[in-house]
Amino acid sequence: MYKNLNCTAIVVAGGRGTRFGGDLPKQFLQLGGIPVIGHSLQAFNACPFVDEIVIVVPSQFWDICKGLELTKPVHFTEGGETRQQSVSAGLAFVHSGLVLIHDGARPFIEIDKIETLLAVAHGGEVATLATPVTDTLKVADDNMKVAKTLHRERVFAVQTPQAFPVDIIKKAHEKKVSQAYDDCQLVELLGIKPRLIRGSTQNIKITHPIDLVIAEMILKERSL
Secondary structure (H helix, E strand, O other), X not given: OOOOOOEEEEEEOOOOOOOOOOOOOHHHOEEOOEEHHHHHHHHHHHOOOOOEEEEEOOHHHHHHHHOOOXXXXXXXXXXXXXXXXXXXXXXXXXXXXXXXXXXXXXXXXXXXXXXXXXXXXXXXXXXXXXXXXXXXXXXXXXXXXXXXXXXXXXXXXXXXXXXXXXXXXXXXXXXOOOOOOOHHHHHHOOXXXXXXXXXXXXXXXXXXXXXXXXHHHHHHHHOO
């Protein structure tokens, strides 16, 4: 692996967690004695190729993140109304090198996956973690009838982190779109095809209450 990659990890945790329910956003609920977001922050902190971390989170939760006692330089900023606005706020701290962008509600990233992503980005490409889908996927029309069936052999569920050379991701964020599902989609609008890196089925996103139960099971398994 390369040294001196000048890599910044941006962890986006500005969502309100409306699908999860409750007063506290899902990324700040307790999982194994620390907030959900703390697990990914600790992974980036432990990765030798990450130099600094930018946390995009409402200011009322900054103290929660500070309590994790991360050893690498950490910057805090508030996000915007959309994911693109939130990531753009994090990118304001980055001026060169490589960028990792990660959802704060995904607690189980692995350092070896981070390193693989960075190796691809170091070569000038964009990369994202992804896993093959196992369900049959249908596309619906406006009347909720099946318009077509996708060949699942070529369909992947995209995860984070996603890795970018900083000049590419900043240029991508100059485009304002009404709805961007992830940062790779913005890069695709530039005509760039991101590379898919096989992710882990444990790299789940906490979206619904059942996901937190599953996360507790994964954490227990990892501790064995």
